[in-house]
Amino acid sequence: MENIIYLDNAATTFPKPQEVYDFMHEFYQKHGVNPGRAGYDMSIETEEIVYSTRKMLTQLFNGTDPNYLTFSYNASDSLNMIISGMLSKGDHAITSTLEHNSVLRPLYHKQQDGVIEVTYIPFDEKGYIDPDDVKKAFRKNTKLVILNHGSNVIGTVQPVGAVGAYCREAGIPFAIDASQTAGIIPIDVQEMHIDIVAFTGHKCLMGPTGIGGLYCSRDIDIRYTRFGGTGVRSADRLHPAEFPHRLECGTLNIVGVAGLHAGQNWLQKQGMPQLHQQEMALWEKLRTGLQNIDGVTTYCATSTNNQNAVLSFNIRGWEAADMGTMLDVDYNIACRTGLQCAPLVHEQLGTDKIHGTVRLSLGPFNTESHIDTALSAVADIAAIKR
Ligand SMILES: Cc1ncc(COP(=O)(O)O)c(C=O)c1O
Structure with missing residues (x-):
């Protein structure tokens, strides 16, 4: 090495960054307890770091409500949740040939099961999608446009703002795979008309592996596809519908969240x-x-x-x-x-x-x-x- x-x-x-390793170590030693599940000080302090990290990432994407910033294992996990939670039988989705398998495979599975149809927009000789090609592919039953923001093969960064404007005009939800861009390329969900940002913690956000998430705007309806303990309303038979619990179940990866927190502090300093x-x-x-x-x-x-x-x-x-x-x-x-x-x-x-x-x-x-x-x-x- x-x-x-x-x-x-x-x-x-x-x-x-050394600060990320140090903070994760110190945080887990001092606050390694379940957040938001109990009223003792350590649990409250842990929840404070979780909430402040939701806030930091919401700000990074210029979102509005930190409760709509949910954590997952990684971008693949978030992209699976988006694709399973937003597409139903008879729907059409639009994506591109720039995608990573974490977008392609969830789509292929649904396509193979005869559930959905998918249009794959090719990139031009310089590596960019033409937003007009996306618009031309819109159909009455198009229920999702999901697009790579930064290619992990050629590094080109797509004109997501222009695609977002077309999607907003047509009332079609627009999601981006920001695995290669979150933390290094500006993402403004309001200005770019992005409804959902899927991110992973261990790349440009400078956090560890095993943590990622998605930011979702308030009026987007992602069906929840996973259920379990959330620490709230334990007597209810059904999983809470409200964010962030809607898309989170079980104990959070709090060391991962702490790493993202320190990563954000470091990125802001640099x-x-x-x-x-x-x-x-x-x-x-x-x-x-x-x-x-x-x-x-x-x-x-x-x-x-x-x-x-x-x-x-x-x-x-x-x-x-x-x-x-x-x-x-x-x-x-x-x-x-x-x-x-x-x-x-x-x-x-x-x-x-x-x-x-x-x-x-x-x-x-x-x-x-x-x-x-x-x-x-x-x-x-x-x-x-x-
Ligand atoms: C463009 C893109 N999307 C999705 C992913 C998946 O990220 P993760 O492995 O953290 O789920 C990657 C990882 O290389 C990627 O480069």
Whole structure:
């Protein structure tokens, strides 16, 4: 692990800020009790951290009611809740070919069971969805538009505000998968007309794994698909319908919530725009460097506008997996190869036929020297088959 160059931040950001590790440790030692279930001080203090984290994340998305910020295990869990809780027999959904399997698979299952129909909007040669294509796909029975905000393969950030405006006009609920954007790209649910934001804690929000959630606007009706203990109205036979209990059951991952809390404090101190700028300056160095190496093909990497610090490439004559092994074993560079759980992106790029791409993804702790090392490693590997 010593001296590893970690360029797999789209999988999970690593390391986390020291403040996050410290706060989680201290919080669990001092307040590791069940929140909101009892009236003793420790339980109340734990609930205070949970509520203040709901508030912080609601503010991050410019939402209005922290009770509509609910916690889950991760983005996949939230996306499953959205798709199962909003689509019924005979409904139509619109999504894109940029999606991660955590959107695609819940949709495929419903499609395979003959419950719903789905339209998949392709992206253009630069990696962006045209909002007009989404609008053209609207049908009378369209009950959900669910769209990737930032691609985990090519890093492009979609024009969700324009899509949101069309959805609002048509009265169609609009959800975004903000797994790669929450914490680094501004999300304003009011200005962008977004009804639901699904997020995960362990990527740009700088929290740990095992915690995620969704923010939902007050007038969106997600049916609850899970039931259990909530600490409130225990005599009722049915699960409480009100938020946040509606979408939460059982004991919360309070250490995870504490990590998100500390992550928010850290992000606020750094400044999200500054962090994004810092990462994109490195991404630009990486992009131009890779594009200058003979034999390297990058995918949809054109400019720093509407872009996250994720970059996919291949080298002529090489299998992505073999390049990944060489980068790891010979250069101590950690990256991800293959289809990155987003098979339709690769189908559209044609990279499914060559077993995917090598993906390098940057985080707040990467430096210029990491990029220099990565570029010289790729140049060495490319030279072998020239
Ligand atoms: C775009 C996108 N959506 C969803 C997910 C799923 O996130 P999680 O594994 O935290 O559920 C990921 C994770 O890589 C992702 O990149």
